[in-house]
Amino acid sequence: MCGLKYTVKEKKTKNILSRNHTLSNSQDIITSADILRTLIRRNSVRVVDVRKEDEYKKEHIKTAVSIPLATVLENDSSERIVQLLEQSGISDKTPVVVYDDTFGALAARVAWTFQYVGHSNTSLLELTFAKWKSYGFETEKKINVFPPAKHSLKENKEIYATYDEVERAKSEQNKILVDSRERLNFLSEHIPGATNLPYTMLGTADSILREPQEIKRFMENRGISIDDEVITYCGSVGTLSGLAYYALRMGGVKKIRLYSKSFKEWKKLGKPIEEFKDANFWDLSAE
Amino acid sequence: MKREVLNYPDKKHLSPKSNPRWGKEEETEIFGQNVKLFRKGKISEDDFRRFRLQHGAYGSRLQQNYSMVRIKIPSGEITPEQLEKIAALSEAFSIGSAHVSTRQNIQLHWVQLEDVSEVMRGLVDVGLTTREACGNTIRNVMCSHFAGVCPDEQFDSTPYAKAIARFFLRNPVCQNLPRKFKINFNCCAQHGLVRIADIGLIPVKKDGINGFKIYLGGGLGAASFIGHQLEEFTSEDRLVSTCMAVVRLFDRLGNRENMARNRMRYLVNEMGWEKFQRMVFKERSSVEMTISLDTLIRYKVDSENPSIRQLSNGKKLPLINEKVDINSDPYKRWLHSNVVSQKQNGYFVVFITLGAGDITSNQLRSLAKTIRDYSGEGCARNTPNQNFAVRFVKSNDLPEFYNGLAKVGLANPGALTMTSTVGCSGTTSCNLAITNSHRLAKEIQSKFIELGLDTEDDLRDSSIKISGCPNSCGQHEIATIGFYGGASRIDGTMTPTYTMLFGGRDGEEGMLGRSVMRVPAKRVIATLIKIIEIYKQERSSNESLAMWIGKLINGVVNGKGQIKNLDDIKTALVQTISLPSPNDDPESYMDYGNDIKFSAKTARGECAA
Numbered sequence: 001m002c003g004l005k006y007t008v009k010e011k012k013t014k015n016i017l018s019r020n021h022t023l024s025n026s027q028d029i030i031t032s033a034d035i036l037r038t039l040i041r042r043n044s045v046r047v048v049d050v051r052k053e054d055e056y057k058k059e060h061i062k063t064a065v066s067i068p069l070a071t072v073l074e075n076d077s078s079e080r081i082v083q084l085l086e087q088s089g090i091s092d093k094t095p096v097v098v099y100d101d102t103f104g105a106l107a108a109r110v111a112w113t114f115q116y117v118g119h120s121n122t123s124l125l126e127l128t129f130a131k132w133k134s135y136g137f138e139t140e141k142k143i144n145v146f147p148p149a150k151h152s153l154k155e156n157k158e159i160y161a162t163y164d165e166v167e168r169a170k171s172e173q174n175k176i177l178v179d180s181r182e183r184l185n186f187l188s189e190h191i192p193g194a195t196n197l198p199y200t201m202l203g204t205a206d207s208i209l210r211e212p213q214e215i216k217r218f219m220e221n222r223g224i225s226i227d228d229e230v231i232t233y234c235g236s237v238g239t240l241s242g243l244a245y246y247a248l249r250m251g252g253v254k255k256i257r258l259y260s261k262s263f264k265e266w267k268k269l270g271k272p273i274e275e276f277k278d279a280n281f282w283d284l285s286a287e
Numbered sequence: 288m289k290r291e292v293l294n295y296p297d298k299k300h301l302s303p304k305s306n307p308r309w310g311k312e313e314e315t316e317i318f319g320q321n322v323k324l325f326r327k328g329k330i331s332e333d334d335f336r337r338f339r340l341q342h343g344a345y346g347s348r349l350q351q352n353y354s355m356v357r358i359k360i361p362s363g364e365i366t367p368e369q370l371e372k373i374a375a376l377s378e379a380f381s382i383g384s385a386h387v388s389t390r391q392n393i394q395l396h397w398v399q400l401e402d403v404s405e406v407m408r409g410l411v412d413v414g415l416t417t418r419e420a421c422g423n424t425i426r427n428v429m430c431s432h433f434a435g436v437c438p439d440e441q442f443d444s445t446p447y448a449k450a451i452a453r454f455f456l457r458n459p460v461c462q463n464l465p466r467k468f469k470i471n472f473n474c475c476a477q478h479g480l481v482r483i484a485d486i487g488l489i490p491v492k493k494d495g496i497n498g499f500k501i502y503l504g505g506g507l508g509a510a511s512f513i514g515h516q517l518e519e520f521t522s523e524d525r526l527v528s529t530c531m532a533v534v535r536l537f538d539r540l541g542n543r544e545n546m547a548r549n550r551m552r553y554l555v556n557e558m559g560w561e562k563f564q565r566m567v568f569k570e571r572s573s574v575e576m577t578i579s580l581d582t583l584i585r586y587k588v589d590s591e592n593p594s595i596r597q598l599s600n601g602k603k604l605p606l607i608n609e610k611v612d613i614n615s616d617p618y619k620r621w622l623h624s625n626v627v628s629q630k631q632n633g634y635f636v637v638f639i640t641l642g643a644g645d646i647t648s649n650q651l652r653s654l655a656k657t658i659r660d661y662s663g664e665g666c667a668r669n670t671p672n673q674n675f676a677v678r679f680v681k682s683n684d685l686p687e688f689y690n691g692l693a694k695v696g697l698a699n700p701g702a703l704t705m706t707s708t709v710g711c712s713g714t715t716s717c718n719l720a721i722t723n724s725h726r727l728a729k730e731i732q733s734k735f736i737e738l739g740l741d742t743e744d745d746l747r748d749s750s751i752k753i754s755g756c757p758n759s760c761g762q763h764e765i766a767t768i769g770f771y772g773g774a775s776r777i778d779g780t781m782t783p784t785y786t787m788l789f790g791g792r793d794g795e796e797g798m799l800g801r802s803v804m805r806v807p808a809k810r811v812i813a814t815l816i817k818i819i820e821i822y823k824q825e826r827s828s829n830e831s832l833a834m835w836i837g838k839l840i841n842g843v844v845n846g847k848g849q850i851k852n853l854d855d856i857k858t859a860l861v862q863t864i865s866l867p868s869p870n871d872d873p874e875s876y877m878d879y880g881n882d883i884k885f886s887a888k889t890a891r892g893e894c895a896a
Contacts, residue, residue, distance in 0.1 A: 068704075183382050183397050196399060201379045221319060221401040223326065278888055279348040279882040283726040284715045286384045286395055286645035 029250050031097045046090050048098045050110045062138040069106045078117045082153045089146025099125035104208025108242035126207045161231045162258035178232045180244035189285030192274045199240040202247040215251035226252035233259040244258045310411035319404030343417025344403045348716050356395045356406050357420035357863040361452040362430035362445050363391035363668040367655035372413040374648035375850045376406050379666035387644035387673045389762050391429050396716045397692045404650045413721040423464045428452035432676040436629035439475035446492040456776045464874045465541030466549040482514045482797030485551045499523040503556030507759035512552040515560045527586045532570035613739025620700040624741045637677045638702035643710035643728040644673030653695040661688050674702050691796040701741030705749040713755030718890040720755035721770030722783045726879040728753050764799045765791040774887040780869040783808040783885050785879040792842040804857050812862045817863045825850050
C-alpha cells in the first residue's frame with residue numbers, strides 16, 4: 001500500500017486495469033499514489049473527487065472530475081447514480097479511483113455506491129487530498145469535462161443491507177453487526193448485539209487504511225472470521241461504515257454489506273437500542 | 288526566528304534514551320492470546336483478571352468488556368515520541384484523549400478488551416509498558432518532577448528512581464505480593480509524596496556520600512497512615528537491599544486473607560513500628576549476605592545523568608514576576624502561576640495546566656512539539672497534580688512557548704495554585720466511584736480561573752483534591768481542602784455528597800487532613816468560595832489560606848476573628864451547604880454530568896487482584 005514496491009506496483013496496476021474483475025483482494029481496494037500517478041499519465045483512469053464542489057474548483061488531483069458526496073446522497077436511486085457516472089465519462093470498463101479529504105470515509109461511501117450500481121472497477125486512493133498535495137503530486141484547477149459514456153445498471157444487492165436484514169442478523173449464526181462510530185458514541189447507545197470497530201482504528205496518518213495484516217489482526221482479536229457475514233453501520237449516512245466496509249474487505253471478509261441508512265434510520269423507526277448510562281464517560285474528554 | 292537546537296550544542300547527549308525498553312513485545316502477544324482463551328472459556332474469570340491486572344488493564348465501570356489501560360511513566364519522565372504514540376493509540380483504540388493520574392501514570396480509558404494488546408504493542412515501539420501497573424505488584428515508581436532542577440535537593444534522585452523501577456519490574460520477588468506496593472522519591476523535603484508511600488525516599492548526602500532518608504508504611508486509603516522514618520541515613524549502596532528487605536518482609540508477613548487490610552501500612556500498624564523496623568534491619572542483613580549476582584546485574588544506576596541538570600546552583604524556586612490580578616494580561620497571569628525558575632540559572636520549569644489530568648490527542652501532539660522546540664532536556668515530566676512540567680526552558684522562549692500552547696487550549700493559568708484541582712476518574716470510568724469527582728474538579732478549576740483566584744498569592748500554597756470514593760486515588764487526604772465522594776439521604780432523597788477534609792499536606796512534613804463535614808456535590812463550589820471569603824475576613828495579616836486552615840484544625844486561631852476552630856467553621860457553613868427542597872430544585876440532588884436521579888452504583892473494585 002504505502003510500501004510502493006515495484007512488484008506490488010506492477011500487480012496493482014495489472015489488477016486495476018484488468019477487465020471485469022471483482023473486488024476480491026486488497027490490491028483492488030486501495031490504489032497507491034504511485035500507481036494513480038502512472039494511470040493518470042497513461043490517461044487510463046477516471047479520478048473522482050468527492051469533496052465539496054468549491055474545494056474541487058480551488059484545486060484537485062490532475063484529471064479528476066467532481067462528484068461530491070452530497071450529490072451522490074441526493075440522487076438516491078441507482079438510475080441517477082448511473083447517469084452521474086455516464087456524465088463523468090465513466091463506462092463499465094473505466095477504472096475509477098475515488099478520493100476525499102476526510103480520512104477516506106466520504107470516498108468510501110461514494111465508491112461503495114458506484115459498486116452498488118455495478119461499477120466494480122472502483123478503488124480508493126490511499127491518500128487524502130491534503131497528503132497528496134503535501135507530497136507535491138500533480139494537481140490542477142481546471143474543471144475537467146469528459147465526453148459522456150454509456151454505463152449499464154447492474155445492482156449489486158449483496159453489498160447492501162436494509163433494517164430488517166440488520167434485525168434478522170441478530171438471530172442468525174455467523175452474522176456480525178459492526179458499529180464503526182467512535183467509542184463514546186457506541187457506549188452511549190447502539191444496535192443491540194453490535195460490536196464496535198471505530199473508524200479511528202482503520203487508518204493511519206499516512207494511509208486511509210492500515211496494512212491488511214493489521215486489519216486481519218483486529219478482526220481476529222474480535223473473533224470476526226473471513227467466512228462470517230458482516231453488516232457495517234454508523235451514525236447517519238454510511239460514511240464511517242463505508243470505510244469499515246472496505247477495511248473488512250481488505251481483511252478478507254467475503255460477505256459484507258453496508259447498512260447505509262445506519263443508526264439514524266434505526267432510531268427513527270423506533271427499533272430497540274442498547275444504552276449505557278451508568279458512567280459519565282463524556283466528562284473524560286478534554287474538549 | 289524559530290529557535291534551533293543550536294542553543295544546546297550537546298543536546299543529543301542530554302536527551303533521555305528515545306527507547307528505554309520498559310515494554311516487551313512478547314507480552315503483548317501473550318496478552319492477545321489470553322484474551323482469546325478467556326473469551327473461549329479456557330481461562331477462568333479469576334485467573335484472567337489477575338493476569339489482566341498484572342499487565343496494567345483495569346476493568347471499566349460496570350462494563351467488564353472494556354479496560355482502562357494504565358501506562359507506567361517511571362519517574363514521570365516522558366519523551367515527545369512517547370506522547371505522540373500515546374496520542375495515536377488513544378485516537379485509534381480509546382476515546383481520543385488521555386488522562387494523567389496522580390501517580391505519574393497515563394491512562395487510556397474505555398479500551399475494548401480485544402484491543403488492549405494492540406495498545407500494548409504500540410507502547411512497546413516507544414519503550415513504554417503497562418506491566419505491573421495494576422494488581423498486587425510494585426506500581427509505577429514516582430519521582431518529584433523537580434528532581435534535577437530543585438534548588439533544595441542534594442542530588443538528583445531520578446536515576447535512582449529509574450534504577451529501582453527497573454530492578455523490580457518483572458522481578459520474581461514481587462509478582463504476587465499480598466497487595467499493591469508503592470515507591471515514591473522526593474527531590475527535597477518539600478516536593479514529593481514521600482510520607483504516603485510504602486517506601487518513600489528523600490535524597491540526602493552524608494559525608495559526601497549519596498544516600499536516602501527512607502520512610503516506610505505510609506499510604507492513603509479507607510484508612511491512611513503517614514510513613515515512619517527507618518533510620519537517619521541509608522547510603523546509596525544499601526538502597527536496593529533495603530528496598531528488597533521491605534518487599535520480602537511484606538511478601539512473607541502481609542495479610543493475604545483480608546483484602547481490605549492487606550496494604551503494608553496495616554502490617555506496620557498492627558505489628559508496631561519498632562518491631563517492624565527491627566525486622567527490616569534483620570531482613571536487610573540476610574539480603575546483603577545472600578545477594579546474588581543477578582541482583583547486582585539487575586540493579587544499575589545510570590551514571591549518564593544529563594549534564595544539563597548539573598549546572599550551577601541558583602536560589603529557591605521563585606515566582607517569575609511581581610503581582611498580578613484578574614485584569615492582568617493572560618500571558619502575565621500564566622507566567623505568574625505556571626512558571627518557576629530552576630536552580631540552573633536562566634532556566635525555567637513551565638507547567639501545563641490540564642483539567643483533572645485530561646489531554647486530547649491533538650494537544651498531546653502540540654505538547655510533544657513544544658518539548659522538542661523548547662526543552663533543553665528534550666523530555667517532560669507528568670506530575671501528581673495531573674499536569675505536565677516542561678523543564679530547561681529559556682526565558683526568551685517563554686512568550687512563544689505560551690502562544691503555541693494557547694492555540695490548542697493548553698495555556699490556562701493556575702497550574703501551581705489551588706485552582707489546579709486534582710480529581711480522580713470517578714464515575715467516568717471507575718467501578719468503585721460513587722460520585723463524578725472528575726467533572727467536579729474541572730468545574731472548580733474553570734470557576735476559580737473565571738474568578739481569578741489563580742492570581743491570589745495567599746491561596747497559592749493551598750490545594751484542592753477530590754476522590755469519588757473513600758479510596759483516595761485523588762489523594763484528598765493530603766490536600767489543604769480535600770473531598771471524597773459518598774451518598775447521603777437529604778430531605779428523603781439520595782444525594783451525591785462529599786466529605787470535606789481540612790489541613791492535609793504532602794512532603795516530608797506530610798500530614799493527613801481532618802474530616803470537617805459533608806457537603807452536597809452541587810454545593811461544593813459555593814462552599815469553597817465561602818471558605819475563602821471567611822478566611823479573608825478572619826486571617827491575621829499575611830497568613831496564607833493553608834496556614835490559617837492549619838491553625839483552625841489545631842484550634843489555635845487567635846486574634847480578631849469569630850472563627851477559631853472546626854466547629855466554628857462548620858456553623859458558619861451550615862447555610863451554604865443547605866439545599867432547597869427536592870421538589871423546588873431537583874438538580875441540586877443530582878450529580879454533575881447527570882440529568883437523572885442520583886443513585887450510588889458501584890461494582891467490585893480491582894485495586895486488589
